[in-house]
Amino acid sequence: MNDAHSFEQARRSIIAVGQRIWRQGWCPATSSNFSQRLDDERCAITVSGRDKGALQDTDIMQVDMQGRSLDGQKPSAETLLHTQLYRRDQSIGAVLHTHSVKATLVSMHADGPVSWQGLELLKAFQGTDSHEGNLTIPVFDNTQDIAALADQVQGWMSVHGTGVAYLIRGHGLYTWGRDMTETLRHLEALEFLLDYYWQTHRLASAGERLMAGDAKA
Template sequence: MTQADSFQHAVNGLISAGQRIWQQGWCPATSSNFSQRLDDSSCAITVSGRDKGQLSADDIMRVDLDGRSLDGKKPSAETLLHTTLYRRDPGIGAVLHTHSVKATLVSMHADGPVEFKGLELLKAFTGTATHESSLSLPVFDNTQDIAALAKQVDDHMNETGTGHGYLIRGHGLYTWGPDLPTTLRHLEALEFLLDYYWHASRWQPAEAREVDR
């Protein structure tokens, strides 16, 4: 596949992913950004400020893995959060950043990493073969200093491993995978788990409900 063919393949995939994610309500207004690795030194990523449910080919651009534009378009301010992942792990082929209500709620109320254990849907994640496993979703404070945030995320992963995703407080979710279809599967699984976590944290046993009346 030529470089042009590779970029066109990424464009088609990201447009389709944007429509699918928008239909779920996970990328409201012009929020969110999506990317796909092109080669060892560049990736395709959504242009800043575009409606992700109505992407066109002109809304996708190329950047190098330092986040610099390769075609004169303006990348998202959060491009470094994508390229840092591509630099640290050559096995990462796509990154999706979304802004769902549940991801935002959980990020604002979590005191530390969000932990999931013993749930069947954990098997949706690459490398997980049984529900008898766990997944930790770290939560980082939001900041406009994206370079500092990217370093904080990278330093954390150096200590704990790359994992499958993380939350930014009051902001949204990042997840990734070896290719775009797998990353979409990870996104859907994480959204289910975050929904479960939010409802479980609000649940009270019947005895407690009786006392509250």
């Protein structure tokens, strides 16, 4: 595939995925960013501050793997979190970062990594072929110092492996896969799991309140 063809294909795929994610309400108010690997040296990524549900060709730019613009457009502040993943693992072909309500709620509630087990939808993740597997994703504190956050992510992955996703507290979700199709499948499965986690937590808190009420009565 020549360079122009590969960038054009990446643009089409990012625009399509943006419309699909926007319809779900997971990238409100120009938040979020989406990228796709072009080769070892470059990726295509959304330009800072664009409406992700109505992306145009000019809203997708090229950066190198240090997050520097290759075409004069301004990359998102969070570009370094995408390029950290591409540099770390050559098999990663696409990265999706979203700002859903459920990702934000769970990230504010969790006081450590978030885990799931025993759920059929865990099979949506690459390398998991049974509901008996389990999935754990870390939660990092939010910061405007993206280079420091990228270092922190790198440090976690050096110890625990690349995994499939992480949360940033009060902010949102990052997930990735070998290509855009797999990454979107991971995102949709994670949104289901975050919703499940949150609803389970709410039921548990309601049960505790009920028990406390019974104890007082």
